[in-house]
Amino acid sequence: MPVAGESEIALIPLDEPGLARLLAAAVAEADPLEVMPPVDGPEGWTDHRREVFLAFHRRRSLDPETAIESTWVVEFDGATVGAARLRPVSADSALEVEAGVWLIRSIRGRGIGRRVAAVLLESARDGGAARFVATTTVDNTAAHRLLRGTGADLDVHGANVDARLEL
Ligand SMILES: CC(C)(COP(=O)(O)OP(=O)(O)OC[C@H]1O[C@@H](n2cnc3c(N)ncnc32)[C@H](O)[C@@H]1OP(=O)(O)O)[C@@H](O)C(=O)NCCC(=O)NCCS
Structure with missing residues (x-):
């Protein structure tokens, strides 16, 4: 999924080679x-935590039986x-999608998160989410500023902040 007007950023559907690259990026930065x-x-990128990271994405995205x-x-x-x-969840009678994004440290704060969020929103709309x-x-x-920038309303619940945007 290329990002319109910004050819240097692309969102590529996760596959096994991509997962290996993702783990390497996460471990590094x-x-x-x-x-x-x-x-x-123990803290940090232990062998166990790396395995859990891979299993997490395989279970949630790559394995058609469990995705x-x-x-x-x-x-x-x-x-x-x-x-x-993007994770579709049912809420009320409308299709709701829950989103997440993370970037490596060295490219944060350069507007890339904002551009990725715009692509996610477009994809959610295209998929019929409400x-x-x-x-x-x-x-x-x-994250607050990124989410507020999409037009979402933010609500604080204890240690968490929930963002919600009607599409
Ligand atoms: C949250 C995250 C994805 C944002 O991506 P990013 O590329 O750094 O953000 P952008 O450069 O597009 O900036 C988005 C907004 O956040 C603000 N911002 C960015 N870095 C900031 C920082 N360190 N402190 C305060 N505000 C910051 C920007 O000014 C911008 O706000 P504005 O539109 O009001 O000017 C990125 O910082 C990240 O990967 N963090 C770790 C993982 C995480 O927390 N994910 C979010 C879970 S919901």
Whole structure:
């Protein structure tokens, strides 16, 4: 999925080679807690946590028997720099999609997250979704600004912030 008008960014549907590149990018330039759910054990990119990362994406995106979401590898100038995902969830009678994105540290703060969010929104609309939602933490200012920039309303619930945008 090329990003309109910005040829150097592309969102590529996740596959096994892409997953290997994604893990390498995460290990090199992201904290595990930024890119996957918490895993018990020593901090950092332990062998166990790397296996959990791979299993997480295989289960949720790659295995047709268990897949619940679509994940894309974010590429910038041909390099793997992060991931974006959309998970359809049913809410009320409308189709709602829950979104997530992470980027490697060295390219954050350059407007790439904003451009990736725009592609996710377009994809959600094209897929017939009526509502776009995302959750982050109260201390994640970049994520708040990114989400608010889409036009979403933000609600604080304890340590979390829920974003919601009617499409
Ligand atoms: C959140 C994340 C995807 C944002 O992507 P990004 O490319 O860094 O963001 P952008 O450069 O497009 O900026 C988006 C907005 O955040 C603001 N922003 C970016 N980095 C920021 C920082 N470190 N502190 C405060 N605001 C920041 C920008 O000014 C912009 O706001 P504006 O439109 O009001 O000017 C990225 O920082 C990231 O991968 N973080 C770790 C994983 C994560 O937290 N994911 C989000 C979970 S919902």
